[in-house]
Amino acid sequence: MRFLDEYRDDRIALALLDEIRETVTRPWTMMEICGGQTHTLIRQGIDQVLPAEITLVHGPGCPVCVTPRALIDRAIAIAGHPGAIVCSFGDMLRVPGSSGDLLQARAAGGDVRVVYSPLDALEVARRNPDNTVVFFAVGFETTAPANGMAVKQAKRMGVQNFALLVAHVLVPPAIAAILTSPGNLVQGFLAPGHVCAIEGWRGYEEIASGFHVPIVVTGFEPVDLLEGIAMLVRLLEADNPVVENQYVRAVTRDGNIPARRVVNEVFEVTDRAWRGIGVLPASGLRLRESYAAHDAERIFPWTEDVGADESDACMAADVLRGRALPTSCPAFGVECTTEHPLGAPMVSAEGACAAYLLAGRTREVVEA
Amino acid sequence: MCLGVPGQVTELFEDNGVRMGVVDFGGIRRTCCFEYEPEVVEGDWVVIHVGFAISAVNEEEAARSYALLAEMGNLENVDLEQDPEGVSPEAMPT
Numbered sequence: 513m514r515f516l517d518e519y520r521d522d523r524i525a526l527a528l529l530d531e532i533r534e535t536v537t538r539p540w541t542m543m544e545i546c547g548g549q550t551h552t553l554i555r556q557g558i559d560q561v562l563p564a565e566i567t568l569v570h571g572p573g574c575p576v577c578v579t580p581r582a583l584i585d586r587a588i589a590i591a592g593h594p595g596a597i598v599c600s601f602g603d604m605l606r607v608p609g610s611s612g613d614l615l616q617a618r619a620a621g622g623d624v625r626v627v628y629s630p631l632d633a634l635e636v637a638r639r640n641p642d643n644t645v646v647f648f649a650v651g652f653e654t655t656a657p658a659n660g661m662a663v664k665q666a667k668r669m670g671v672q673n674f675a676l677l678v679a680h681v682l683v684p685p686a687i688a689a690i691l692t693s694p695g696n697l698v699q700g701f702l703a704p705g706h707v708c709a710i711e712g713w714r715g716y717e718e719i720a721s722g723f724h725v726p727i728v729v730t731g732f733e734p735v736d737l738l739e740g741i742a743m744l745v746r747l748l749e750a751d752n753p754v755v756e757n758q759y760v761r762a763v764t765r766d767g768n769i770p771a772r773r774v775v776n777e778v779f780e781v782t783d784r785a786w787r788g789i790g791v792l793p794a795s796g797l798r799l800r801e802s803y804a805a806h807d808a809e810r811i812f813p814w815t816e817d818v819g820a821d822e823s824d825a826c827m828a829a830d831v832l833r834g835r836a837l838p839t840s841c842p843a844f845g846v847e848c849t850t851e852h853p854l855g856a857p858m859v860s861a862e863g864a865c866a867a868y869l870l871a872g873r874t875r876e877v878v879e880a
Numbered sequence: 881m882c883l884g885v886p887g888q889v890t891e892l893f894e895d896n897g898v899r900m901g902v903v904d905f906g907g908i909r910r911t912c913c914f915e916y917e918p919e920v921v922e923g924d925w926v927v928i929h930v931g932f933a934i935s936a937v938n939e940e941e942a943a944r945s946y947a948l949l950a951e952m953g954n955l956e957n958v959d960l961e962q963d964p965e966g967v968s969p970e971a972m973p974t
Binding site for chain 1: 881882884886888898906913915917925927930931934937938939944945946950952953954955
């Protein structure tokens with residue numbers, strides 16, 4: 513298919529690898545933020561064919577993974593409430609809260625439905641006027657405009673039985689948290705292309721100059737990722753902490769202005785807890801006061817205390833910050849699997865640990 | 881989660897005051913929201929995320945940057961207009 517197949521051409525990939533080999537002169541550690549990019553890098557084995565000087569570490573860019581247990585517990589509690597319908601993207605259904613997941617809530621009689629788009633959830637609300645329909649609004653900046661439009665439409669059309677349970681997180685505060693965390697190893701970033709399709713990259717220019725790290729806005733196909741890595745290596749070697757854009761076919765510096773306008777109209781920035789990381793200031797979105805009537809947290813206030821947010825019993829926090837690879841964790845593939853995840857990066861197929869496990873990678877055995 | 885899939889716009893219309901349209905993903909068609917891409921017209925390529933057009937594919941930029949890549953990979957007879965049939969399962973929106 514056009515704009516996909518040509519970016520999977522192995523001849524271009526090999527030429528880019530040659531260029532990376534010719535450019536690199538010393539060790540560099542770089543991080544891709546987005547879980548979709550992590551998945552492609554690991555599934556294609558790109559990390560294994562890069563020169564030994566380059567270490568890829570993987571960021572917290574899987575919103576499903578970093579959604580706190582307590583919020584999943586709230587969604588489960590709402591699903592158990594008579595007359596409530598919980599709609600969600602499919603990848604949230606198997607993510608464990610502190611006791612069970614949404615799929616089990618459905619098995620127990622809760623009305624839990626998978627939708628492709630938040631507008632589909634709005635349609636469920638229109639067709640079921642006697643039920644309260646709650647859409648579990650998970651995602652980064654990429655997804656916020658879609659969820660914002662659904663609730664904006666609900667308000668405009670007077671669909672009073674439609675609400676959002678908001679779990680939105682933002683990428684730049686996570687990058688800042690990684691760069692300021694003790695023992696940080698990351699020297700350059702591949703910024704997530706679709707987040708930047710919405711937000712543009714002006715915000716990343718502040719990070720690049722403020723923290724003296726180069727950043728390359730990068731697409732999602734193997735050729736995109738290799739070109740992004742080649743560009744990042746060039747910037748690192750030249751000690752040039754600026755933002756460059758590899759994903760020129762889809763991203764502009766200002767992003768998508770109509771989408772940003774709706775996000776700003778519907779949501780406001782708030783502190784948010786990230787599973788495996790903890791609370792990061794100003795790292796998420798919540799509904800503005802003017803949308804309180806569509807805020808599931810206010811409609812079901814009794815769900816506030818239903819969950820617990822214990823920390824993960826593995827190296828998830830180090831993996832999410834790029835301080836360790838999934839294969840360094842003693843629990844990887846042993847106690848911790850995609851069927852029984854211990855930590856945030858294993859809970860969704862896009863998490864870094866799940867990407868490694870699904871690609872058949874095995875745990876590093878460290879000799880004593 | 882932030883999966884975005886390129887597709888071609890085949891139809892645009894209004895539904896309850898919202899700009900909507902149909903997008904063709906290599907033969908599979910879906911209705912999507914175009915509120916965030918008010919400028920696109922039928923025939924344009926867009927990136928779709930959870931049923932929303934989030935970006936209009938800049939074909940000029942794509943061709944320019946791809947020409948450099950193709951040259952680097954010593955590719956001959958590059959035909960960007962070709963639209964191979966079929967679509968791999970992982971390329972479809974989830």
